[in-house]
Amino acid sequence: MTLNPADETFSLQIAAELGDEVLRPIADRYREEPRRRLAGQVGVLALPRTVDEVSALVRLASNARVPVVPYGGGTGLVGGQVMPEGPAPLVISLERMTAIRAIYPTENILIAEAGAVLEDVQNAAERANRLFPLALAAQGSCRIGGNLATNAGGVNVLRYGNARDLCLGLEAVLPNGEIWHGLSRLRKDNTGYDLRDLLIGAEGTLGIITAASLKLFPRPQAVGTAMIQVASPEAAIQMLALARDQLGDAVSTFELIHRQGLQFLTEVLPGIRQPFDMQPEWCVLVELGLFAGALPSAALETLYVAANEAGLVGDAVIAQSDAQRQELWAVRENVPEANRLIGSISSHDISIPISRIPDFIKRGVEVISTLGPFRINCFGHLGDGNLHYNVYPPEGHSRDEFDGQRHAVMHAVHELVAQFDGSFSAEHGVGRLKAGELANYAPAAKLNAMHAIKTALDPQGIMNPGAVLRS
Template sequence: MTQGSLIEELAAIVGAENVLTEPDDTAPYLLDWRGRYRGKALCVVRPATTEEVSAVVRVCARAGVAIVPQGGNTSLCGAGIPDESGETVLISLSRLNRIRAIDSANNTIIIEAGCVLQTLQEAAAQAGRLFPLSLAAEGSCQIGGNLSTNAGGVHVMRYGNMRELALGLEVVLPSGEIWNGLRGLRKDNSGYDLKQLFIGAEGTLGIITAAVLKLFPLPQSVATAWMAISTPSAAVRLLGELQGAFGTGLNACELVSDIALGLVLKHIPGAQAPLARSPWHLLVEVSGESEEGVLHAALEGFLEQALKNGAISDAVLAQNSAQARRLWALRENISEAQKIEGLSIKHDLSVPISYIGEFLDRADAALKQAFPSYRIVAFGHVGDGNLHYNQSKPETMENDAFIAAQSQINRIVHDIVNDLGGSISAEHGLGQLKREEILRYKSPLEMEMMRAVKRALDPQGLMNPGKVL
C-alpha cells in the first residue's frame, strides 16, 4: 500500500478534514510540552468514535504502519511524540470526548479517552460527585493519557492513582479488535485483571478509548494551609501527625522547596509568598463531612500546636476558597515557572515515605559536589513518596553543555533512588526519556516478562514503538 492510498483509506474513515498532512496543521502534535522532543508523522488522524479508531488501526495494521496514540500532549517523557522517520500515523483522541453515562447510585462515570480531565471534574461536580484526580495539567490533559501513564497527582494518598480509580476499560487492540471491558464492578474475580495491562502502558499495548471511573461524594468542607518548615524530614513527621489527627480526611500533603517557590514568584503573574521565606514549605488539604467552621477550627488547632512545639515556624490557614486556590496555584505553577526559567532536567521518582529526607540529603550532597552551579528544584507529594527532583540550568550556561551532563546526573539520582528501594518513574511514565535508563534498574527477567506481554498483544510491534521498551 502506498502512502497516498493509505491516507485515502484513512480519510474515507474519518473524513478528509480529520486527516492532517500539512506541516502547519500537524506541527502542534509533533512537539512535546517541554520542547525536548520533536517528531515527524505521515499524517495525524482524528477519529471521533471507537469504531473509527478500530477502523484506522485495522488499516494501519494491514499496511504494517506504526501508530502513535496521543491525548492532550502533556507528557513529560515524550511518550506521545513519534520518531523522526515520518512513517508513522499519529492518532489524536481529542474528538473522542463524550461523557457516555453517569451512575450516581453506583458512583461511576463512563467517559471517552479524549475528554479533558477538568471537564470530567466539572461533570462529576454537577452530578453532586467528586472525581478526585487533580494535577497541574488538568485543563489540557486527557483521560486516555491519564490512564496510559497511570497518573497520580496531589490526592493519591487518599483516593489512589488511576489504577485505583478505573473499574473498566474499552480498548482498541493492535489488531483493530475492540475489547469492551466497561464493567462498573468493584468486585470481579473472574480471571486476569486485563485492564491493568493497559493502564500505565503508554499506548504500547493498545489504545484506550473509554473507561468506567469511580466517583466519590462531594466533601462538605475543605480546609487548606501553608506551613513553613525547616527540612523534608520535618515534613514526614508532620505527615504522620496530620494522619493521626485527620485520618483519611487528609487529602494532600505537598512539599515545596524555597527554590521552587522562588521560580513561581519570579515568573507567574500575581503570585505572592504567603509567608516569610523558609527553606521548605508544606501545603496541606483536609476535607470532611462536618461543617466548614468545625474543620477549619480543627486544622487551626493543629497548626497552633505545631507552632508551639517547633514543628513549623509559621503557617497561614486559607479563610475562603479564593485564598485556598491562590495557595494551590503556588504549587501547581512550579513546572510552568521552571519551563519559563529555562532548560531543566527532570526526575519523577518515588521512595518509601520514610526515606524522603535521606534521599534529598544524599542526592543534594552528591549533585552539589559534582555540579555546584546547578540549581535543584525539588517538590512533590510527601503523602505517597513521589518527588519531582529537577535541575535547572545555570543562567550563564549554554543549553548543550547543560544537557550533556544529563546522563551523569541521572546516574547519581537514580542510583540513590534504587539503593533506597524506590522507582525512577512514579507518575510520568518512561516514554522515550527513560526507555534505556530503566534497563539498569529492572532485572532481565522482569524486562523479558514485559516484552512477552508486548509480543502477545502487539506481535507486529506497531503500537507506539520506541516507548517503554
C-alpha cells in the same frame, strides 16, 4: 518485523474506508512534546469520532504493518506521544471523542470517552454533586485516555490513589483492531486476567483506550487549606504522620515545597502572591476534605498546635476564605511553570520510600554539587513519596550552556534513586525518554515478562514502537 511508513497510499486506504473527513492536515503540535526534548514525525494524522473508527484505523495499520502513535492532550513529559525515529507513523488523536456517555450518581460512576479533557470530567462529576479527584497541573488540556495510559498521579493520590485506582473498566482497541468492550461498573470481578490493569500505564503500547468507567466520590462539604513552615523534610514527615493520626483519610493533600521553588516564583512570576514575608527553607501545603458539620480551620489549628508543641513547624497561614485558598494553591500550581521558564538541565519524576526521603535529599545535594554549581528544586507529593527533583543552571546562566551534562545529571540522580530503593518514574510514565532507564534498572524477570506480553498482544510491534520498551 519491518514496519512501513504511513504514506499517501496508506492515506488513500483510510479515505476509501472511512472518508476524507477523518483525516487532518498535520499541525506542528502533533510533532512536539512540552519539554522539547524530542521532535516527532507524522505520516498520517487521523481524528476518529467513534470506537468503530478507531478499530478500522488500527486494523488498516495492522494489515499494512504501519506504526501507530495514540495521541491525547499532548501534555506527556516523557515523549510517549511523539515518534522521532523509524517509519513515519499513523497518529490517532482521540480529541473528537469527548463525550460523557453516562453518570450513575448512586453508583458513584462516570463513563467518559478517552478524549474528554480531565477538567471536563471533573466538572461533569461536580454537576452530579460528585467528585472525580484526579487533579493535575495540566487538567485543562490533558485527556482522560492519556491520564489512564500513563497512570497519572497528581495532588490527591494520598487520599484517592493514582489514575489506576480511579478506574473500574475500559473500552479499548487492541493491536489487531479488535474492540474490547470492558466498560464494567462492577467493583468485584474476578473473572480471569485483568486487562484493565494491563492497559492502564502501558502508554499505548498494548492498545488504544477509547473510553473508561471512572470512580466518583462524595464531594467534601468543608475544605481546609494551610501553608505551614516546617523545620526540615524530617519534620514534614513527622507532621504528615501526626496529621493522619488525627484526621485519617481527611488529609487529601500534603505537598512539600522548597525555598528554591519560591525563589523561582519571585524571579519569573512575581505576580504570584506568596504567603510568607521571609521565604522558608521548607514548607508544606496541607488540604483537608471534611463532611457536613465539620470545621476544617479548627482541625488545621489543632494540627498546627500539636506540630508546634513537637517543634516541627514555624509560621503558618490557614485559609479563611476560598480566595485565600486559591492564593495558596496558586503558589504550588505555578512552581512547575516557574521551573519551565527557568529551564532545567534535567528534570526527574521519582519516588522514594517516605521515611528515606530526608536522607535522599541530603545525599542528593552532595551528589549534584560534584557535577557543578547547580540549583536544585525538590518539591512534590510528600504524602505518596513522589518528588519532582529538578536540577537548574546557576543564576544568570541558561540550561543550553549545560546541555552536555544533562545525561550525567540524570544518571547521577537515577543511580541515587536506585540506591534508595526508589523508582525513576513515579507518575509521568516511561515514554521514549526513559525507555533506556527501564532497560537499565528493571529486574530481568520483569523485562522478560513485559516483552512477552508485548509480543503476545502486538506481534507486529505496531503500537507506539519505542515507547516504554526499546524497539
